[in-house]
Amino acid sequence: MMPRPLNSITPPIGINIRFPFFGQSYDVIRVYSHGLILFGNVTYSLPHSPPGPFPLRDFVCAAPYWADTDISQDPSSNIFYREITDDDTLTRVSNMIRNGFPQLSTHRMLWAFVATWDRVPGHLTNIGRNTYQAIIATNGLYSFTIFLYNQLEWSAGAWGGYPQVGFNAGDQVNFFTLANSFTADVVSVVDDSNVGVPGQFFFLTNGNISEVRCNSTQGLQSSPFRGSMHGGYQLRLFGICFHESSSTVEINGNRIPDCQVTAVYIICTMPMVSEGRLQIKIFDAGRNVIGQTEFLSFMPETNADLILSNHGELDNALLLLEDRRLHLHFLRNALTTNYLFRLAT
Template structure:
């Protein structure tokens, strides 16, 4: 596994928070290549001499994009940043995604480096951010520098416009990946084509990470807000103003433990001292790849938040210790578990969200190394993970999965089902083979656990003959069985398991149905942070939306055919009138948009619309309902929002996940003892 560092620095001439002398060396004197002058341009594909691990995938090439991003699937020439999840080519690291223009001024430099001074500086930043990591030793770096760049339009080299400088470096020691952002003073946030005036206003810059799959993303707080420039300069996640450090190798971006930040007392300029507004002679061309106003417009649902430090899980890890696990098998599993749990808040209480982990080993017998009350920190847990190989039983050929599950169930019943601890229960089980002991069928106890809201994730580890593979696929939560054999096809099993834990932490109340779709590419189900519930009573569309807001949601959105199929299937069962209000409506600008959570909205996409015959996006009426108009086919129809059509309606409510944590545990976990 690779450890990669991305160091992104943004700096300006005056009032520097991170001194320019402290940046990584850059420019022609260091052997850097220079970007061809352009607006919204990109470098050619750059092959790198090592793998860079990002969101669980190894990357072997990249593109440098003028507009402040490094991408891994294709060039990105979109000039207006998006703070919603994006889908498609937007696999990127964005130290400062904004409308940069270098047609007449400014430069962008880049180079690969194994220079010892560069690597030493990288080591220093990582050790400071993550002091619990031993033997930090970067071996490779790639440095990109945006130097003296301004915002669009940059057509007059003599124009006195505000300038930004920023730098980004990738590095690896072949274990983990990191991103370090340095920020100097920031004076502009927005190009004119993004609604800006004098470099400010409009849609401001975004800083963060996106896997480009509509699910995995992380943004620094303040992105796309007018004060993003001052936020990046005066704040930090490592206690030093203007410095931000992240671990980016796995499916969840991890920030260091929270530290206090000494806020700078230096003056931060929020308006340029002298700005000459220039109106371009021609309108800025639309990029060939466009970012949606909101990724939700084309998404099956709201992505589940996967912020590992705020997950709320009780996890029992059960690992086969028999002969068939093989020499080194336990050690390999342990080291990968230590990696996967890195960043999780393992605790036994305290304020905020935390997870607990128990560890069980099994063969013909079951050994509990620690129950849910044993490990008080990640460091406690990782010490055990890294010493598992000593428990390998090289003579025991029995793999008693039933007893392992029975032990897990007993731990849950005694330590998890309490009024003071209402967390999602997860079993993470590794087995290399399977032997049924007597008449004890693991499927029986697994069904009991699944019916008790236990999320079962299984991994058949180097299974010879397929016995474990067949069984584990039957006892896991649907589509949550993974196999190490997939690694021969380029899959990262532990990244998939990490994603499964994210889904386990994304929970709907028992009274509601979660949006779960099937991804044909991965062959897996995808859980979304949307819970739908029908109401068969009649209401005008406007009042139906109010009713949905009262329970913390909105009228349902039908953004894709996959989501529409789920909602329509529910309507066929629960809506007697066969017509119901949906969340599509005209906003104050008379644009058709979907209701989002917390009084937000996102536009209707051209990719999926389901109008009934005689209706379209231009039909009269500001609200929309859907009806089974010919007795079997559903279609959208426009209506007045008030005074017409007192129909049924379907609400969607945000699931309880690692970001949206205001969940009433009595309803979310179906336990009336929880207050």
Template sequence: MVNMPISTQDERHVAFKVWWKDPVCTSLGNHQVNTNGDVTFESSLSQYVASSFPISGSHKIIAPFWTDIDIRNGGQLWYRLTTQDLMLEQGASEIRNLFPHILSFAASWIMVVTWENVAVFGCREVGISCSLRNTFQLVLMTDGTHSFTLFNYNKITWTKNAQVGFNAGDGVNYFSVPGSMTDAVLNLPQMSNIDVPGKFVFRLDQNTISNADIDDCYSSPCVHGSCIDGNNSYTCQCIGGYAGTNCESDVDECESSPCVQGNCTDQVDGYVCECFPGYRGPNCDTEIDECEGSPCIQGNCTDQVNGYICECIPGFRGVNCDTDIDECNSSPCIFGNCSDGINQYTCHCSAGYAGTTCEFDINECESSPCVHGSCMDQVNRYVCECTPGYIGVSCDTDINECESSPCMQGNCTDQVNGYVCECYPGFTGINCDTNIDECESSPCVHGNCFDGVNQYTCQCFLGYTGANCRTDIDECESSPCVQGNCTDQVNGYLCKCIPGYIGVNCDTDIDECQSSPCIHGNCVNGINQYTCECLTLYIGANCTTGLYFTGLTILRCSCYLF
């Protein structure tokens, strides 16, 4: 029978009857080939999105690649049933090789379903390129007693949660190929349970799905060991020095780093240690004691790896402490001569120097030899710079500044770097050489001052007296005004005469008759007055009235002189 194509309609199912015996599916019933990569029994599978096995209900499924497939975008779904002897024998021969304990197996019926270059449904919407295609095949084979299934994978380039395996529909019994519902199914063309990439063979007529029972040791997989065959597996029993699933790996005895102080060279079932310098032993774990021969002549030996260190006693040096150190070699005595000893030296210092290495200039100023001055240290001597007023090597002699008799008019008192003159009265100045001008203060209030030695003399102006001419002379004291009152003035007086007197001293009686007041009579002068003695026939104070007779009448007239 040739391959029969199924219409390119999505979710297309083709039903046919076959004789089939297996505990997963029904012994007799309709088989449905579904475009979504599976074959169902008794009823078609309308669920085109795969679910993880197990799933319950009437879903009895054999799924080489159950996922959401759309053959409308290209690709073909083929199936065929055959009872041709040639193809039956070809299939039976492969089963007998894989299951050697069923040597009597002779296939009576084979069904082949091929999904060729099929694409994912809604490729543009789900983000999977429509150019990616899968090709895989399901083969069902039986002799009426034994039933087998083959999954063949040519190429798997896309997946959309694909489930691979068997489901009994009771929610309990199922078999899921490892990696189902993950991207691992993309590796199906490289996977197998019979060591043929892209091919899986399962026996379905037992209580559990079983793999092919092949001689897994047939290909001599154990490179360095003996092979023990198992059920679709083998175990390698490696010879000494080898490990790994196929005894393909030389056990690296150096991996545990057995050579403690050395490099390890791996060998078959052994190793060889090449020790680092200073170590020995099979595992290079013994350090060689280089101090064992006492190499340090004048010192203590400390063992090290591949060597030793000598800690020399003081005064010796060298790798083996066999050289006496010349402590004078470095010329340690800066100002002196050096005498070498063992781990020491002695300096004989030049005059003026001291210290272990004669490094110190002896400070001759340390004892403060300069009594009154600054000391300047020099080599083996000192120089004093005396403070003013002192002389001598140690500035211990006070200079007598009075020795030159600097005080001209006074007594001299010597001091440090100076003198003080105590001047005689009337003299002043540092050296008492200035006569004090007692007139400087103008002591003569009303007079001229004449300076003397420690004194002055006042020559008073007229009208003044006293030592300082400050007393006004009272010229009235001698009562100079004879007939009047005296008013004192400077160097003089003023007399206010009583009436009838005149003159500087009021000592002149005024002659009131001088003006000849008595017209017709004689004037008699008195004190501040006069008296007229009239002539006959005249009367009046000034004799100005004449008397005339007219008969017996006396007439009075005033006579005036014209």
């Protein structure tokens, strides 16, 4: 949840993917209370309302409703944000994008992020509340920006100036400003659309759709590209074509079993691994390397008890019936497909 002071901006949010946005990739974003998602670990001195129409140089953002918002005095208003990696929600986002871009009907999103401005008022005004969302999503090749509007009851805050809706890549080439921005009629976007559904706007924001190929310029990538050495979470691999369903994935020479392989991505369960930089390689049926990338694994600080806990049945045990008994417990942990040992005397 967003902090409540006026002009709130989140700390840098490290995301689990490198999000492609008009030729650049970002693994850090921020949410600004005045209706912006900002890309990159950059500190901006931001005005309450937009200083002028896009393009703006060296300023990278998605702007569902850049306006003079103030939640500091109204406890009923909130700004929420979260990263989306669970399958059910990603499927819902993918279905929404298919409706907006039928030509991409075979593509499923690997990652998304949603920010919600819920019943937010204007600064020093009491003339209504606005509720809207921004979603950014990617399958590793294409990226999308979605604006969803539920209720818009005000436009100008006490500082003056009307909102801007659109996005800006910071290069003065790739940008978009929605019609009626900088006017009182900007609230009409709640009834307008570019996909035929009132209040919904979908944009392809990685670049020109005709220029996107199966293989990205960055080669094989992973989401997340860093994570716990204990494993147990989804590892998504993308960025190149996977022509064979028999493609196999190895981390530092150890094969990951039971991966789901499609033409544009592979999903595996991350096993328990060693700490540090790891090499992920993908092989075809002839054991030729078709892609490789690095993954950074780290030791979490506080979940040792969780890792050592036995969540399932005991798979094997060795009992030495001597004066001093040695128990060898061979455990299969619920967080990983690897096995753990525990010695007890």
